[in-house]
Amino acid sequence: MSLLTIRHLDISFRDKPIVRNINFTVRQGEWLTLIGESGSGKSITASAIGGLLPKEMRITAGRILFGNKDLTCLSNKEYRKIRGKEISYVFQDYQNSLTPFMKIGKQMDEMIQAHCSFNKKERREIALQALEDVQLPAKRVYDSYPFQLSGGQLQRASIAMAVMLNPKLLIADEPTTALDSITAAHVLEVIANIQANINCAILFITHDLRQARKYSDAIAVMKQGEIVEIGTKENIIYHPCHPYTKQLWNAVPLIHRSSSAKETDLILK
Numbered sequence: 601m602s603l604l605t606i607r608h609l610d611i612s613f614r615d616k617p618i619v620r621n622i623n624f625t626v627r628q629g630e631w632l633t634l635i636g637e638s639g640s641g642k643s644i645t646a647s648a649i650g651g652l653l654p655k656e657m658r659i660t661a662g663r664i665l666f667g668n669k670d671l672t673c674l675s676n677k678e679y680r681k682i683r684g685k686e687i688s689y690v691f692q693d694y695q696n697s698l699t700p701f702m703k704i705g706k707q708m709d710e711m712i713q714a715h716c717s718f719n720k721k722e723r724r725e726i727a728l729q730a731l732e733d734v735q736l737p738a739k740r741v742y743d744s745y746p747f748q749l750s751g752g753q754l755q756r757a758s759i760a761m762a763v764m765l766n767p768k769l770l771i772a773d774e775p776t777t778a779l780d781s782i783t784a785a786h787v788l789e790v791i792a793n794i795q796a797n798i799n800c801a802i803l804f805i806t807h808d809l810r811q812a813r814k815y816s817d818a819i820a821v822m823k824q825g826e827i828v829e830i831g832t833k834e835n836i837i838y839h840p841c842h843p844y845t846k847q848l849w850n851a852v853p854l855i856h857r858s859s860s861a862k863e864t865d866l867i868l869k
C-alpha cells in the first residue's frame with residue numbers, strides 16, 4: 601500500500617528552480633534511499649515533505665500525497681499536527697534537533713503532550729521505552745541535558761524522540777554523517793530495528809553506497825535537482841542504466857572492476 605506519493609514536484613528558490621519533476625512512491629514499511637551528489641536536492645526534497653522548506657523556497661508545481669492527503673495544501677498549523685506524529689525527521693545535525701538547556705526527558709514529555717492526551721506517568725513510560733528501544737540507559741538519559749551525552753547517544757536520543765509516537769514515515773537525512781564509522785553502523789542498526797518493530801517507512805538520505813546497499817528496498821539517484829534513475833536496490837546497484845549512476849558506483853573503490861553481483865557484494869560489505 602503506498603504511503604507517500606510524490607508527483608511532478610518542482611521547487612524553486614526565489615525564481616530559480618532547485619528541484620524538478622520529482623516522482624516517487626514509498627510504500628508502508630518500505631526503505632527508500634535517496635543518493636546523489638552534494639547539492640542535488642535530496643535534503644530539499646525531504647524538507648518539502650514535512651513542510652520544512654527554507655525561507656524563500658517554495659513548491660511551484662506537483663503534489664505530495666500522504667495517504668490520501670495532499671501535503672502541499674496544508675497550513676503550518678496542520679503540518680505541526682502531522683510532524684512528529686505521523687512524519688518524523690532525524691537530521692545529520694543532531695545537536696540542533698534537541699534544545700540545549702532542557703533535559704531530554706522534558707523535551708520528550710513536551711512532544712508527547714503536544715500530540716497525545718496521555719497522563720504524566722504514561723508519557724514518562726512512553727519516553728523511557730523509546731530510549732530503551734534505541735539501546736540507551738533510559739533513566740539516565742531521560743534525566744540528562746544534551747551536553748551530558750556523546751554524539752552517538754545524542755543521535756540515538758533524537759531517534760527515540762522521532763519514533764516514540766510510532767510515525768508512519770521516518771525521514772532520516774544523513775543521520776550518521778557526523779558520527780564515527782562504528783557509531784554510525786550502530787545508529788543505522790537501531791533505525792533498522794525500529795523499522796522492523798513499528799513497520800514505518802523510511803526515506804533515507806545518504807552519500808554512502810554501502811549504507812544504501814545494506815538497508816534499502818529501493819534507491820533513487822539524484823543529480824542537479826532531478827531523479828535520474830529509480831528502482832529496486834538490485835536493479836540500481838547491479839544493473840544501473842543511467843551514466844551518472846554508473847559514475848557514482850565507479851567512484852566506490854574497486855566496485856567497477858567487479859563483473860558479477862556476487863563480487864560486487866563482497867566489495868561492498
Ligand SMILES: Nc1ncnc2c1ncn2[C@@H]1O[C@H](COP(=O)(O)OP(=O)(O)OP(=O)(O)O)[C@@H](O)[C@H]1O
Binds near residue numbers: 636638655
Ligand atoms: N536555505 C537555502 N537557501 C537557498 N538555497 C538552498 C538552501 N538550502 C539548499 N539550497 C540549495 O538547494 C540545492 C539543493 O540542496 P540540498 O541541500 O537539497 O542538496 P543535497 O543533495 O541534500 O546536498 P548534500 O548531500 O550536500 O546535503 C543546492 O543548490 C543548494 O545550494
